[in-house]
Amino acid sequence: MKASVGDRVIVAGRHLGERRRTGRIVEVRGVDGAPPYRVEWDEDGRTTLYFPSYDCRVESPSEATSNESRAPS
Amino acid sequence: MRVADLTWRAPVTIDCADPILKAAQTLSEAGVGSLVVVDGGRPVGIVTDRDIVTRCVAERVEPDTRIDSIMSMGVVALDADADVEELYAVFASHAIRRVPLVEDDRVVGMVTLDDAIVSTAAALNDLAGVFSRQIAFPKAGDEPAAPAVPG
Numbered sequence A: 001m002k003a004s005v006g007d008r009v010i011v012a013g014r015h016l017g018e019r020r021r022t023g024r025i026v027e028v029r030g031v032d033g034a035p036p037y038r039v040e041w042d043e044d045g046r047t048t049l050y051f052p053s054y055d056c057r058v059e060s061p062s063e064a065t066s067n068e069s070r071a072p073s
Numbered sequence B: 001m002r003v004a005d006l007t008w009r010a011p012v013t014i015d016c017a018d019p020i021l022k023a024a025q026t027l028s029e030a031g032v033g034s035l036v037v038v039d040g041g042r043p044v045g046i047v048t049d050r051d052i053v054t055r056c057v058a059e060r061v062e063p064d065t066r067i068d069s070i071m072s073m074g075v076v077a078l079d080a081d082a083d084v085e086e087l088y089a090v091f092a093s094h095a096i097r098r099v100p101l102v103e104d105d106r107v108v109g110m111v112t113l114d115d116a117i118v119s120t121a122a123a124l125n126d127l128a129g130v131f132s133r134q135i136a137f138p139k140a141g142d143e144p145a146a147p148a149v150p151g
Helices: A063-070 B020-030 B049-057 B084-094 B113-136
Strands: A008-011 A021-028 A037-041 A048-052 A056-059 B014-015 B034-041 B040-049 B075-079 B098-103 B107-113
Touching: A008 A048, A008 A063, A048 B040, A056 A063, B014 B020, B020 B049, B034 B107, B040 B049, B040 B075, B040 B098, B075 B084, B084 B098, B084 B113, B107 B113
Parallel strands: B014 B034, B075 B098
Antiparallel strands: A008 A021, A008 A056, A021 A037, A037 A048, A048 B075, B034 B040, B098 B107
C-alpha cells in the first residue's frame, strides 16, 4: 500500500461489531508512501498511528471527491 | 506519565499465513491473550483468544485456516513515548483493549487496558498516601517520630 499526506483512508470493518471508519492521512511514516500512517479519524477528530490491513483502502482527494459525486443522493 | 512507564510486555507475533491452530498454541505457550499478526514483518492485525473462540470454534472454522481470516484487521498503535492520556483516548475512541507500542515504527511492546488501569491505580494510591499524610500532619515536623528500634 502506498499513500500520500491528504489521502483518504477507508476501513471497511469485516467482522461483526467492527465499524466502518474513515479518516485523512496527516503523516506518512514509511518509506515511499508505505505504512504506517498518522490518520486523523473523521469520527472524533483524533489522530493515531495506523498500520492498515486488507480491509483498508486509500483514495486520493480527487478520487474521494469523484466517488462522492457518484454516490446516490 | 508516558505510556512506556506503564506495565507492558513484549509483543508476541505470528505470521499472517500461519494457521489458527498455531496461533492458539502460541497464545498458550506464551501465556498471553493476544498476538500481533505480521505480514513481511509489518503489523496487519491483532488476534485474541476470544477471536479464536468466537470466530473459529463457534463458527466451526477449520483450525488449519489462515489466521488472517479471523484476525481483527488493521493496527492502531502508539509511540512508546506517547502520553498516557493519549492511550486512554485510543482505548475510548477505538473501542479496543490492546495497543501495540512502537519505536521507530517497529512494534516493541503491547499495553492492555488492564495494564493501564492497574498502573494508574498504583500511581493514584501512592498519591493518596502523600495527601493522607499532608491532611493528617498539615505542619512540617508534625509527623510522629519513628519508633525506636530496641537494641
